[in-house]
Amino acid sequence: MARKDFYDDATAPKANSITVAVSAVIQNSDGQLLLIRRTDNDLYSIPGGGQEIGETLAQTVVREVQEETGITVRVVELIGIYSDPKHVIGYTNGEVKQEFSICFRGQPVSGDLRVSSESSEVHWVDPSALDELNIHPSIRLRIGHGLAHLEKPYFS
Numbered sequence: 001m002a003r004k005d006f007y008d009d010a011t012a013p014k015a016n017s018i019t020v021a022v023s024a025v026i027q028n029s030d031g032q033l034l035l036i037r038r039t040d041n042d043l044y045s046i047p048g049g050g051q052e053i054g055e056t057l058a059q060t061v062v063r064e065v066q067e068e069t070g071i072t073v074r075v076v077e078l079i080g081i082y083s084d085p086k087h088v089i090g091y092t093n094g095e096v097k098q099e100f101s102i103c104f105r106g107q108p109v110s111g112d113l114r115v116s117s118e119s120s121e122v123h124w125v126d127p128s129a130l131d132e133l134n135i136h137p138s139i140r141l142r143i144g145h146g147l148a149h150l151e152k153p154y155f156s
Contacts, residue, residue, distance in 0.1 A: 057104070078105075082099055
């Protein structure tokens with residue numbers, strides 16, 4: 001299902017739902033960041049997705065990262081909670097979600113990079129190359145907070 005992200009956009013449709021979602025900032029031993037290119041909006045992103053019934057948030061992170069990238073991670077800390085009502089996500093089925101994502105730091109444990117139905121590309125990217133990639137502002141914010149190693153988790 002295709003999606004379109006709107007941020008602080010007067011033409012954005014009004015949100016009609018909200019879902020618990022997670023995302024993860026994951027760096028390898030060289031400091032490179034794990035990024036995917038999403039198939040639903042063609043933007044680069046950190047891995048993540050919606051929580052399923054019966055899962056903890058940490059289990060959701062592990063599942064989503066593995067599904068989208070082939071990498072198994074261990075969740076090590078909370079980066080922040082992102083719930084900006086100016087960020088809405090419109091889907092082709094008419095659903096419009098308000099952003100609600102809890103971002104964690106993950107540590108890679110095993111696995112090999114691979115794409116999935118949700119990721120057309122999966123890469124370890126040097127942080128110095130991020131400006132060259134098309135990344136939504138809300139994801140850039142999470143990445144920035146993750147790379148900065150904030151003293152306390154961020155929340156909006």
